[in-house]
Amino acid sequence: MSVTDDPQAYIASIGTALPGDPVDNQDLAARFGIDPDWIEVFIGTRTRHFAVDLDTGTPRQTLAELAALAGHRALAASGVDPDDIGFLVLGTATPDALMPATVNLVADRLGLDHLPTYQLQSGCAGAVQALDLGRTLVTGGGHKAGLVLGGDVCAKHLPLDQDFSRMPASELVNFVLFGDGAGAAVLTAEPTGARLALHRVLNLLTGLGREPGQTVEWFGVADRTSDRQPIREDYKSIEQAVPVMASETLWELLDAQGWSDDDLDFLLPPQLSARMTEKIVAHMDVPAAAEVSCVADTGNTSNALPFMQMARLLDRIETGQKAIGVAIESSKWIKSGYALEKV
CATH class of the missing domain: 3.40.47.10 (Thiolase/Chalcone synthase)
Known part of the structure; x- marks a missing residue:
């Protein structure tokens, strides 16, 4: 890990x-x-x-x-x-x-x-x-x-x-x-500007022996006539696995940082879709933390999403407040996240 x-x-x-x-x-x-x-x-x-x-x-x-x-x-x-x-x-x-x-x-x-x-x-x-x-x-x-x-x-x-x-x-x-x-x-290396301390980052592959939840093809000359879908998802697996993985990631970051769920002021949850985010947040169950989401307005922009969430966080977070962001990749089941604090 x-x-x-x-x-x-x-x-x-x-x-x-x-x-x-x-x-x-x-x-x-x-x-x-x-x-x-x-x-x-x-x-x-x-x-x-x-x-x-x-x-x-x-x-x-x-x-x-x-x-x-x-x-x-x-x-x-x-x-x-x-x-x-x-x-x-x-x-x-x-x-x-x-x-x-x-x-x-x-x-x-x-x-x-x-x-x-x-x-x-x-x-x-x-x-x-x-x-x-x-x-x-x-x-x-x-x-x-x-x-x-x-x-x-x-x-x-x-x-x-x-x-x-x-x-x-x-x-x-x-x-x-x-x-x-x-x-x-x-x-x-030193606090300046927004002064948001990036305390911890978690990046953990958990997909050993599991079928991919999402595949995005990149067709070349040899296979561009393939009848495979360019994008495929196993939505049932994603709906079952991602809320659990998101909750696990949250608690791994809290434990590693020595924070309790009551210490958390903001939660930046995975942004698969607005409806899935609702399910994920309910499963993560940290009512003391204010949710910071953007997917309903931006769509699922994949690797842009954490930055878009953090942009919204900067307008709300005050000195001493803490936040955790979580991103789950279903392609081969990767847990990732980060712990932030305004200093």
Whole structure:
């Protein structure tokens, strides 16, 4: 298990970016022939943003563009000199290409050069893995500061030229569940800016011998004619496993930090969908902690979500207050999370 201990890093600022105007359920229903009431009842998401044009399938913004915008906003809000940024880390499941790595395109857009860059390929846990690596680089790598990013453009994996009236609900749900976006955090070795201490980060694979809960294909020349679905989920397994895994992650972080559930002021729960988040929060059962969620407005933006939640947290958290964030990746059952405190 990876649970980092003292010394600690600090989050100086958060930046986020969403592509285009929000797409509400009525707009989505008209485009795909979906009952908007079905979206509300089973998914609970009100709006989401897409980096592709839903009518033409044409890309409007790349992940590199969104991540660079989020990174620029985080840097501008941090008060940190860009010359003090010692590294870039990006967590994503949907890079723009196999090569060059998207993180290097982001660095180029931000005008950053002669510094190490890292790209971590992962689903919903990727942003937390990026925070874990960034924290290690700040606390043990001699860097004053670094930029950690997370984001995904999921819409590019969804084929739009098909008869949605014939599509089973298990496939159709992907068109209403996900959204696109990016987020960024400036990590520092000393408290500055938002002064949010990143006490601990947990990153734990628990999928030995278990079938994946989610698969996202990346078709190449040899198999692009395959009839496999580009995205597949085992929703029954996800609904059963994720609330349990989220609760386990919460208590592992509380125990490692020496906090009780009564010490917790804010909870940043997994953001699969608005309805699933309700179930997860009920299972985690920490009534003293205020929930910080965004998925109902943004859709499931995967690796952007923790940053979007932390952006909302910064508007609410006061000195001395504590928060725990949890992200669960169902692709191969990864538990991840982090402990925060305003100092």
